[in-house]
Amino acid sequence: MEGLRQRVRELVLLSGRSQREFAETMGLEPSKLSKSLKGIRRFSAEELIRLADTADVTVNWLLNGRDDAATVVAIPPGQQSPGPDGTAVPAPRSGSGDRRRQIIEAAWQLIAANGYHSVRTADIARACGTSSATIHYHFPTLRDLLDEALRTSAKQAFDRQVAVLHTIPDARERLDRLIELQLPNPGHLTLEWSIWMQVWTESTLHPHLRELHAGYYQRWHDTIAQTLRDGVAQGVFGDIDTEAATMHLTALIDGLAIQVLTRRPGRTVQRMRDTLREFVSTRIEGVTNQ
Template sequence: MEQPRRTKAEIAAETREAILGAACEIIAEEGFEKIRMRMVAQRAGVSTAALHYHFDNREKLFAEALRHSFEHTGRDVYQGHADSDSATSRLARIISASLPTTASLRLEWAMYQELWCRANREPQSRALAIELSRAQQGWIEETLADGVACGEFTPCDTAAHARLISSLCDGFGVQLMFGNPSLTITEARAVIWQHAGGALGITTPFPAQDH
């Protein structure tokens, strides 16, 4: 049976997806300073003309690659779960997704480290770092508010507690990326969970994860 012909919009979307996926890999592997547009085009299997059609320069590509990776992580956290999903389970997924717990999240973390280095000296990178940090804190704050509203969590200052949880994830994530021999992912999650759960009335251990 003959397959339906793809539209120009579908082809463009697939090309953009391939470019962003390739950019994420190369930035994580080589660092932003070494990345070249032709390297991304080759990895994505597209022409340099197609790459430049979607992204004018490395800076725009870098920013969109980070947003692309962040959005994929967000979908993993929020989508594909039952309607009866609890705030506790969602908070646990957010904490896991905020640490380098899988190969794909290590790749995302490597890009964040590149971003943080650039944010110290470059205003656009600083703005992007703040944007993504606020979005991650927003996931946490929304989850805390949902848990408080349904009586699952003890009432608290959700904005302040979200900042605390986010900061703990960032701090432990850096140590895990550096390969601190005295720290494991299991230990990091347990400590974060202890501090996160204390104010929320959570007394159970960190929930088992699907990955």
């Protein structure tokens, strides 16, 4: 994929870093980046995600040259406008941009781990090694930081989906992987789910956040619906009402994840996985036990 390699070269140049420094920033062995840019090896899904995060672009842009390119994942609401040649070229990141990103990452971690209402501006400043005044310069209120935490979680989720799923044509396998990517496994995914749960709570009280969340959730809904439509067309799913099945499946994922995260007795990630697989088998594939 020469297009991908060229876009990565462009990002390295725009970063103002050497190729070695860029690789180290994204936590990749420099020789692996060099080999990938020469076409000797492929970027893994995890490397694509780290590339997108380091350069502040989307995986879809890396793979296809634009954020709104048709792929196995629904396109985002309000995607970046493409340039004259149809590609959206990222702007170089300034030192101020690096600081802003550092603040967002620190706030995301603190909100996910401790709760939005327990995090103070001073806590974020301490985590960044900066002053509260600097935090307020970039984000006048903590509400602004919660908005950014939601945007960060949405970007992470959809970058992960595009990176993992773009090489899987079979809709049944894609659905399996989509479900696996949503399981609240310990670590980063548990923190990501914590952000979503807090946003749901705050959205009941704040219309602005409700509208922001609705756009991202619609994209998740549309991704599931697209996968189900593909499966029906491929003959791997039954003759189902894809919209109704999407509503049922997303509600089941959300409800089970909440039970796992709130540690309801007997509700584990494995139990959630088994329940979802049974739903897919009986309600979407149309397979019943004899």
